[in-house]
Amino acid sequence: MSHSEIACVPGGVTAPLGFRASGVACGIKASGAPDLALIVPDGPSSAAAVFTTNLAQAAPVVISREHLVRSRGRAAGIVVNSGCANACTGADGAGHAREMAARTAAAIGGEPHDVLVASTGVIGVKLDIAAVRRGIEDGARRLSRDGAHAAARAIMTTDPFPKESSVEVSSPLGTFRVGGMAKGSGMIEPLMATMLGFVTTDAAVEPSVLQRALSAVVNETFNAITVDGECSTNDCVFALANGISGVRLDDADLTLLAEALTAVCEPLAVNIVRGGEGATKLITVHVTGAASVPDARRAARAIANSPLVKTAIHGGDPNWGRLIAVAGRSGAAFSLDHAAVRLGTVELFSRGTPYDDRAATAAAYLQSGEIDVHVDLGTGGSGRSRMWTCDLSAEYVRINAEYRT
Amino acid sequence: MSHSEIACVPGGVTAPLGFRASGVACGIKASGAPDLALIVPDGPSSAAAVFTTNLAQAAPVVISREHLVRSRGRAAGIVVNSGCANACTGADGAGHAREMAARTAAAIGGEPHDVLVASTGVIGVKLDIAAVRRGIEDGARRLSRDGAHAAARAIMTTDPFPKESSVEVSSPLGTFRVGGMAKGSGMIEPLMATMLGFVTTDAAVEPSVLQRALSAVVNETFNAITVDGECSTNDCVFALANGISGVRLDDADLTLLAEALTAVCEPLAVNIVRGGEGATKLITVHVTGAASVPDARRAARAIANSPLVKTAIHGGDPNWGRLIAVAGRSGAAFSLDHAAVRLGTVELFSRGTPYDDRAATAAAYLQSGEIDVHVDLGTGGSGRSRMWTCDLSAEYVRINAEYRT
Numbered sequence: 001m002s003h004s005e006i007a008c009v010p011g012g013v014t015a016p017l018g019f020r021a022s023g024v025a026c027g028i029k030a031s032g033a034p035d036l037a038l039i040v041p042d043g044p045s046s047a048a049a050v051f052t053t054n055l056a057q058a059a060p061v062v063i064s065r066e067h068l069v070r071s072r073g074r075a076a077g078i079v080v081n082s083g084c085a086n087a088c089t090g091a092d093g094a095g096h097a098r099e100m101a102a103r104t105a106a107a108i109g110g111e112p113h114d115v116l117v118a119s120t121g122v123i124g125v126k127l128d129i130a131a132v133r134r135g136i137e138d139g140a141r142r143l144s145r146d147g148a149h150a151a152a153r154a155i156m157t158t159d160p161f162p163k164e165s166s167v168e169v170s171s172p173l174g175t176f177r178v179g180g181m182a183k184g185s186g187m188i189e190p191l192m193a194t195m196l197g198f199v200t201t202d203a204a205v206e207p208s209v210l211q212r213a214l215s216a217v218v219n220e221t222f223n224a225i226t227v228d229g230e231c232s233t234n235d236c237v238f239a240l241a242n243g244i245s246g247v248r249l250d251d252a253d254l255t256l257l258a259e260a261l262t263a264v265c266e267p268l269a270v271n272i273v274r275g276g277e278g279a280t281k282l283i284t285v286h287v288t289g290a291a292s293v294p295d296a297r298r299a300a301r302a303i304a305n306s307p308l309v310k311t312a313i314h315g316g317d318p319n320w321g322r323l324i325a326v327a328g329r330s331g332a333a334f335s336l337d338h339a340a341v342r343l344g345t346v347e348l349f350s351r352g353t354p355y356d357d358r359a360a361t362a363a364a365y366l367q368s369g370e371i372d373v374h375v376d377l378g379t380g381g382s383g384r385s386r387m388w389t390c391d392l393s394a395e396y397v398r399i400n401a402e403y404r405t
Numbered sequence: 406m407s408h409s410e411i412a413c414v415p416g417g418v419t420a421p422l423g424f425r426a427s428g429v430a431c432g433i434k435a436s437g438a439p440d441l442a443l444i445v446p447d448g449p450s451s452a453a454a455v456f457t458t459n460l461a462q463a464a465p466v467v468i469s470r471e472h473l474v475r476s477r478g479r480a481a482g483i484v485v486n487s488g489c490a491n492a493c494t495g496a497d498g499a500g501h502a503r504e505m506a507a508r509t510a511a512a513i514g515g516e517p518h519d520v521l522v523a524s525t526g527v528i529g530v531k532l533d534i535a536a537v538r539r540g541i542e543d544g545a546r547r548l549s550r551d552g553a554h555a556a557a558r559a560i561m562t563t564d565p566f567p568k569e570s571s572v573e574v575s576s577p578l579g580t581f582r583v584g585g586m587a588k589g590s591g592m593i594e595p596l597m598a599t600m601l602g603f604v605t606t607d608a609a610v611e612p613s614v615l616q617r618a619l620s621a622v623v624n625e626t627f628n629a630i631t632v633d634g635e636c637s638t639n640d641c642v643f644a645l646a647n648g649i650s651g652v653r654l655d656d657a658d659l660t661l662l663a664e665a666l667t668a669v670c671e672p673l674a675v676n677i678v679r680g681g682e683g684a685t686k687l688i689t690v691h692v693t694g695a696a697s698v699p700d701a702r703r704a705a706r707a708i709a710n711s712p713l714v715k716t717a718i719h720g721g722d723p724n725w726g727r728l729i730a731v732a733g734r735s736g737a738a739f740s741l742d743h744a745a746v747r748l749g750t751v752e753l754f755s756r757g758t759p760y761d762d763r764a765a766t767a768a769a770y771l772q773s774g775e776i777d778v779h780v781d782l783g784t785g786g787s788g789r790s791r792m793w794t795c796d797l798s799a800e801y802v803r804i805n806a807e808y809r810t
Contacts, residue, residue: 056733056741088729088741090757123726124759233730307712307797308805315806321528324493325638328461336461336493352495354529392712394799400713401720 004171004256006263012148015166015179016202018042018244021147023154026135028083028121028128034154036135039198040077040108040143041242046204047075047116048211048239050218058087058234059097060117067101067113073207076110078198078238079117079136080155082183086119086127087233096127103133107140116238118196120157120183123233152181155196158399159183163271167263171256174247176203178260182222182268184235195272197222197237199264204243205257209250213257214239221265225388226304227276237265273388278396282370283313283389287327289339289376290383295332299377300387302330310392313371318362320348327375338378343371409576409661411668417553420571420584421607423447423649426552428559431540433488433526433533439559441540444603445482445513445548446647451609452480452521453616453644455623463492463639464502465522472506472518478612481515483603483643484522484541485560487588491524491532492638501532508538512545521643523601525562525588528638557586560601563804564588568676572668576661579652581608583665587627587673589640600677602627602642604669609648610662614655618662619644626670630793631709632681642670678793683801687775688718688794692732694744694781695788700737704782705792707735715797718776723767725753732780743783748776 014021021039028035049068051061068075079100086093101115108115119127142150152162166179184195199214218237239261249257274282285304290296303309306326312319320341328334340350346362348355365371377383419426426444433440454473456466473480484505491498506520513520524532547555557567571584589600604619623642644666654662679687690709695701708714711731717724725746733739745755751767753760770776782788 054730054733055739056729056744085726088726088754088757088759090759123724123730124754124761126759233726233733307801311802311805314802317806319528321490321493321638324461325459325528328459328638334460339461349493349529352493354493354495356529392802394802396712397716397719397797397799397802400716401722 004169006167006169006260009166009168009177011166011179012152012164013039013179013181013198013200014145014148016177016200018202018242019179019200020143020145021151022139022142022144023147023150024135024138024142026138027131028081034150035081035083036132036139037080037151037154038077038104038139038143039151039200039240041240042244043242044074044076045240045242046207046210047073048207048214049116050215050237052233052235054233056088056233058085058119059089059093060086060119061234061236062094063097063101064116064118064236067116070113073211074114075116075240076114077104077108079104079115080196081132081135082120082155082157084119084121084125084127085123085234088124089126092126096129099129100132100136103136107136118234118236120155120196120234148179148181155181155183157183158277160275163268165264165267167260169260173249173253174245176201176245176247178264180264180268182272184272195222195235197265197268199237199239199261201241202243202245203241204248205241209254209257210239210241213254213261217258217261217265221262221269224386225269225273226301227273227390270388273390276390277399278393279390280393281313281391283391284372285387285389286372286374287377288374288384289378289381291333291379291381292383293385296383296385299327299330299332299375300385302326303373303375304387304389307392310389313366314391314393316363316366318343318348318359318366323373323375324349327377332377333379335378338380340376340378342374409574411572411574411665414571414573414582416571416584417557417569418444418584418586418603418605419550419553421582421605423607423647424584424605425548425550426556427544427547427549428552428555429540429543429547431543432536433486439555440486440488441537441544442485442556442559443482443509443544443548444556444605444645446645447649448647449479449481450645450647451612451615452478453612453619454521455620455642457638457640459638461493461638463490463524464494464498465491465524466639466641468499468502468506469521469523469641472521475518478616479519480521480645481519482509482513484509484520485601486537486540487525487560487562489524489526489530489532490528490639493529494531497531501534504534505537505541508541512541523641525560525601525639553584553586560586560588562588563682565680568673570669570672572665574665578654578658579650581606581650581652583669585669585673587677589677600627600640602670602673604642604644604666606646607648607650608646608662609653610646614659614662615644615646618659618666622663622666622670626667626674629791630674630678631706632678632795675793678795681795682804683798684795685798686718686796688796689777690792690794691777691779692782693779693789694783694786696738696784696786697788698790701788701790704732704735704737704780705790707731708778708780709792709794712797715794718771719796719798721768721771723748723753723764723771728778728780729754732782737782738784740783743785745781745783747779
């Protein structure tokens with residue numbers, strides 16, 4: 001958008017006008033850490049959502065999907081708990097998710113189906129609904145224009161740091177803001193895998209337009225990250241648009257809206273990877289020369305999820321052969337005679353020829369905390385894709401072998 | 406086969422009549438460990454092979470496939486080196502693989518295209534062909550009826566122990582033997598992933614029958630194991646049948662032949678997993694209640710490759726929710742309301758209800774070295790599948806972060 005400027009501003013989900021948030025500790029987590037968050041727009045808002053593709057869907061996912069249909073893409077607020085996924089919890093779990101929505105509606109105003117619900121934490125454990133009730137009351141009392149940071153902290157599980165992002169967009173249509181927060185650290189895969197994302201904007205956007213923009217942006221941001229190839233029962237990204245800025249974005253402004261949402265979602269997504277369980281390096285995988293975009297995505301995903309690639313980069317080993325091996329088995333069209341591998345700017349393999357004399361330079365490059373991996377599939381096609389992942393460390397194993405016990 | 410008996414016997418690939426083998430150290434490995442093996446039948450033999458599905462195929466794979474076609478399914482011997490994969494090595498690599506075959510043919514008798522070639526080790530490093538030449542001469546001199554164990558040692562890379570297996574089959578058709586050896590530890594996935602397998606038999610079998618039996622058996626044994634979901638550039642399973650027992654197996658005896666091959670290949674495959682990089686537990690994944698066999702295989706593979714499942718079992722954590730989450734995202738049809746999870750004999754989740762009071766019993770079960778994981782996908786279908794995998798430990802990360810450097 002030649003006439004628009006997007007600038008970072010502080011404030012997270014409450015950076016846009018007319019949003020309040022809170023984060024409280026209600027006792028779901030034994031540690032006493034914050035575990036319940038609310039996001040509440042001033043006045044009814046358009047709402048959109050992208051849900052996990054996992055067929056084992058947690059109660060809050062089922063209920064939120066139902067509410068979004070019933071409210072015809074409107075919402076009065078969002079309630080989120082961490083510390084318990086409320087997944088695989090049977091009829092009780094569904095009842096608890098419904099009660100979360102009803103209690104939140106009672107506290108902030110509105111019907112139960114005007115509230116979206118999200119949960120994250122251990123699967124198969126019953127939600128402590130008494131704690132949640134206290135949390136909703138407490139959270140509703142503490143709602144404030146600067147509650148974004150508390151909310152971002154309250155949705156964390158194994159995350160090493162909170163993830164917030166917000167921008168101001170100066171456009172010919174006027175100035176509006178977009179804010180966001182996210183959580184996720186393990187069980188992260190593309191395709192809406194164990195992570196939660198929340199996006200707010202004070203632009204006025206019809207639900208159908210908001211949904212289209214959100215789906216497109218999620219595909220290139222939250223769905224382009226992976227920590228461990230896992231996809232959870234709970235994950236979702238919600239967007240709310242309250243229109244309070246007075247700036248109206250219609251179908252014709254979809255590109256601007258998507259750009260603004262991307263400006264918020266991309267750093268959130270990348271920060272999820274940066275804070276991945278046991279991660280010591282952020283790896284950006286660039287695949288080019290693919291026969292198609294889906295082929296490029298297939299190869300990028302296989303590389304980003306390969307334990308051999310991730311351990312090699314963790315160990316600072318420029319073992320480009322593993323990249324070729326993964327590309328070759330990814331299911332994407334691949335030509336070994338024309339393929340190429342580059343780590344940063346160091347080309348290690350090209351047109352059948354290894355350049356092992358450059359291994360020391362590449363090894364030095366791998367000492368940095370942010371690594372770019374380039375693989376050309378050698379088909380001569382123009383398909384390309386980008387994904388973000390992290391290295392695989394012994395710490396990942398430690399975290400996940402000891403998560404519950 | 407009601408009238409046949411299959412009994413384990415010692416001897417590995419030289420247990421069948423009329424096979425000699427050797428294993429020598431020729432200097433490919435800097436460590437001085439054995440790194441070249443030969444298997445040579447007395448007289449021309451039927452040969453069959455299953456190759457990696459990776460599109461980045463190593464020179465020995467390309468050359469062996471070519472030789473098998475040219476010889477119309479016959480072979481005079483097999484030469485294998487470890488320590489160097491001779492993959493991604495361009496025209497030089499192809500030349501080296503051809504020279505390995507030609508030198509072996511010269512040493513044991515026969516044409517170059519009567520020799521099958523296999524290599525395993527680091528990708529992208531040039532083969533030390535001078536060392537290989539010495540190894541072939543030395544190995545040919547040392548060929549013996551009890552050389553199987555030396556051969557099984559010479560094909561190892563990061564394997565913690567050699568893998569050998571052999572059986573004697575007493576059937577109405579007469580008595581014959583099948584022997585085998587394998588290597589593989591990391592970069593192991595179903596679909597012929599970084600592993601080598603060699604099977605010998607003194608039965609007389611036409612190449613086409615041997616190929617059909619081998620393909621079917623590999624699908625249920627070597628292709629039903631995974632260590633890390635990786636698939637290499639080099640892997641293959643070769644079978645040789647020299648007919649010296651005088652027992653002829655035809656189309657009508659395919660079931661007996663497949664049973665005999667399975668009796669050798671299944672323990673080899675399971676031992677590859679048992680010796681998986683960093684493995685401390687052997688995990689057998691049983692999937693039932695799938696809408697189809699491919700669906701069952703899909704879910705079993707997803708579970709067997711899931712880092713969250715593998716780390717939980719490593720840590721002795723009966724985190725059945727992760728099994729449900731993986732089954733739900735596997736792409737197989739899945740019904741949460743009718744799904745079930747069992748660890749050993751301990752049912753932890755069934756028809757929407759968790760049994761968390763059994764967690765301590767399940768945790769105690771997970772202390773054992775051999776774990777059975779049962780997941781019913783809840784579709785009511787009869788599709789079932791079995792796969793073997795191992796746990797994911799910090800040691801896996803250590804091995805793969807430091808493989809080359």
